[in-house]
Amino acid sequence: MVNAKLGATMPGQQTTRYIYDSIATDAGQTTFNFFQTFAGKNDLQSNLTTNKLDSSESMVIKSIYLTGNITQGFTGHSNLNITVGNQVVLKDFNLAFNTTNRGVSFDRLHSGASSPFFAEVRLLTDIVIPPQVNFKATLEIAEGGTLEGENVTLGLKGYGTIFSAGSTF
Numbered sequence: 001m002v003n004a005k006l007g008a009t010m011p012g013q014q015t016t017r018y019i020y021d022s023i024a025t026d027a028g029q030t031t032f033n034f035f036q037t038f039a040g041k042n043d044l045q046s047n048l049t050t051n052k053l054d055s056s057e058s059m060v061i062k063s064i065y066l067t068g069n070i071t072q073g074f075t076g077h078s079n080l081n082i083t084v085g086n087q088v089v090l091k092d093f094n095l096a097f098n099t100t101n102r103g104v105s106f107d108r109l110h111s112g113a114s115s116p117f118f119a120e121v122r123l124l125t126d127i128v129i130p131p132q133v134n135f136k137a138t139l140e141i142a143e144g145g146t147l148e149g150e151n152v153t154l155g156l157k158g159y160g161t162i163f164s165a166g167s168t169f
Contacts, residue, residue: 013162017059020155021046021137025146034137034154052134059160061127066095066119066139068152077142082127084135089127095119129160 021034022045035051053059064080082090129135137154146152 015160015162016158017160017162018155018157019048019059020065020153021048022151022153025148025150025152027146027148029146030141032139032141032152032154034139036136051136053129053131053160055131057160057162058131059129059156060158061129061156062123062158063156064090064121064123065155065157066153067155068117068150079138079140081138082135083137084127084129085133093121095121126158 019035021038022041023032023034024045025032035048038046038049038051061082064082066080077094077096080090080093080095081088137156139152139154
């Protein structure tokens with residue numbers, strides 16, 4: 001039943017998933033495009049080689065994790081957009097209230113005032129990445145920008161299915 005809801009055509013192994021992508025920044029960069037370019041990245045920079053899951057894999061996103069050595073952290077206003085297929089499933093989400101003393105941290109496990117370089121958002125509504133569907137994420141920050149060579153990482157945590165050969169081999 002889980003496989004049917006996730007769109008997986010073959011039975012697979014249910015598991016927790018964590019996919020991530022990192023970007024080495026240019027000086028003054030304020031826009032970051034995740035899960036779009038994988039050329040030249042090693043396993044510590046991204047655990048994917050393409051921006052879609054295999055035909056027997058799928059994922060439900062339960063949490064979004066963002067960390068980076070941005071000069072001023074994520075203290076200014078920002079827009080985070082996640083696109084699955086042709087639909088923007090998370091639109092213009094502002095991380096600023098999670099990473100400063102403006103409000104309470106979304107995940108209630110971290111102090112936003114003392115952790116400006118870290119943000120984790122637990123979702124109330126699941127975001128599903130079906131098999132063989134392109135996905136991407138875009139972050140725009142309004143203040144600060146970056147220095148040359150700083151690193152920004154976006155991770156998506158949740159559960160899903162991965163390929164399991166089982167008794168087929």
